[in-house]
Amino acid sequence: MRKTLLLAFSLLVGIQIKADPQKKFEEWKVTLKPEMMQQGASEALVDSIIDSLEYLPKVIRLDRRQPEGTMTHEEYLSKVIPEWKVKKARKQFKVNQDLLKLAEEQTGVEARFITALWGKESNFGTITGNYHVPSALATLAFDGRRKEFFTRELMAATKILGQGHISVENMKGSWAGAMGHCQFMPSSFLTFAKDADGDGKKDIWGNKQDIFVSMGNYLAKSGWQSDKSWGRQVKLTQPFATYQIGKKHKQSLKQWQALGVRRYDLRDLPEVNIDAYLIAPGGEKGRIYLVYQNFDVIMRWNRSHYFATGVGYLADRIGFPKIN
Template identity: 75%
Template sequence: MKSKLFFLLGFSLFVNSVSVEATSDPTPEQKFAEWKQALKPEMLEQGAPESLVDEIIGSLKYIPRVIELDRRQPEGTMTHEEYLTRVIPDSKVKRARKEFAKNRDLLQEAETNTGVSARFIVALWGKETHFGNITGNYHVPSALATLAFDGRRASFFRKELMAATQILKEGHISLDDMKGSWAGAMGNCQFMPSSFLRFATDANGDGKKDIWGDKQDIFASMGNYLAQSGWKSEQTWGRQVKILNDFSNYKLGKKHKQTLAQWQAQGVRRYDLRDLPSVDIEAYLIAPGGEKGRLYLVYNNFDVLMRWNRSHYFATGVGYLADRIAYPASSGD
């Protein structure tokens, strides 16, 4: 009787465990595995052969860490002054000058072809990937698919995944080597796939736009991005300034653009208190660090840098590094 009771009890527990397993919700990984199969028709529309599409879909993995990073993104608490000194320390400036000298010929070629000064290309390269040392090791198609599946910005990342499919179809990089950041920014340039399709350049004529490993393509692509975004080769990005009147007398921001002559009349001077340049350029005043921080008059090319990354910290940081590459005597080192 006891053995029969134990048998019935054990059978009941087995049935219940099967029932719970059968009715439990599928995991995100299981949902993703089903979801990704529906990508095939849209990927085929990019002109990719079915064999490649099947290979791409087969390679897609759900990456929980990508979701974690996307949702976490804390607002920066660093002051502008801390940003300039911590993110662009003297060691980075010295490295930038070495890279500028080492790659002078390729940089000059990119400058000649795009009209973008080589020092800005090096500054962007240093800011984005520390001169190619930190480019990201995430499988870009999987990262993009994970973010598209998650749904917070599904439409944006799905379009980027389709752009990545087109890049793979064109043969610029292999599926295994398509690496980048958790958000899908790729290679030395940190281009999103859609930006790659618009701006990446095959500078050496080998049939590939290689922003992962070919410096000739990397520099040309960065210069092309800025050039196509409205860069003016005859101008710089802006300049740090001082004001002769009380801070409250000045209007900040792009809506308050004026000529340099008008800013001069309002008591704005170069940082060393000399007069502003006597040229017909419009500029606006920004104070990324607030009233007590650094003040800048910025020009058209600052707006172009903002198209690359919509942060005053980033754009002034690129300008700051580019200036220190070009003018070491005035940098205090």
């Protein structure tokens, strides 16, 4: 009988939460104060952050929706990186050349890769998200599906606000909490964002000098090799099935040359001491790539072969690739 009553009570509580999540959210958010106070923000600021938190039902819907379909790799390159974006990337590279070159000098990451990432993440700062980041993170933490992750990100956001890099009302980003031109999550901001112009703020929302150096710093701290490229599209002169695909099968370019791997125009591979591995994001009939360590670094930004090859593809289309 007692178990039956407890079950009935639990179901009733669940129904009440579903029926009135806004009320439960208002009650829940005040419990965040002790942990927020540990992030270095003043009590007045913590109170202000908590007061600003709103329950955002749309964020829950976006988090739970299932993908409607998947693109092939070729569709991804043509639809996500169309010719107009390549032209825009080249224009943005030229317009911002001085700041991009400065970021390259400070981080060791080529300006074309910073530009490509900028284009992929926020369409050169034109699509950064207009969600109130603390509210989005709090909504997702309250929802509970990934409570620990989003609570940590909310606390990181509190620390950023406590350091004075952005105001509470202007901390805007995607529905999942990715912020600014770089689309850094708050934890990534704390690790990689830079105050490149020395004004005391790490402004990835509006200061291009900070934005470019912060993006380059992410790659540099993740192991970027400044004297090398990301990889290359190749041709296989032997049947696809004879090759081992994936990171576990890394070997030197000399060894891949001996196995019949060639540049896309069928010239020999470069005679340089680089380890690489084959990937085939589009399958046997799609594009085949030999990729280097810098590809793995891009993968730390976004763990998708589509994304990483897309960044490399756009960077190469911008121009000035290294010969290796």
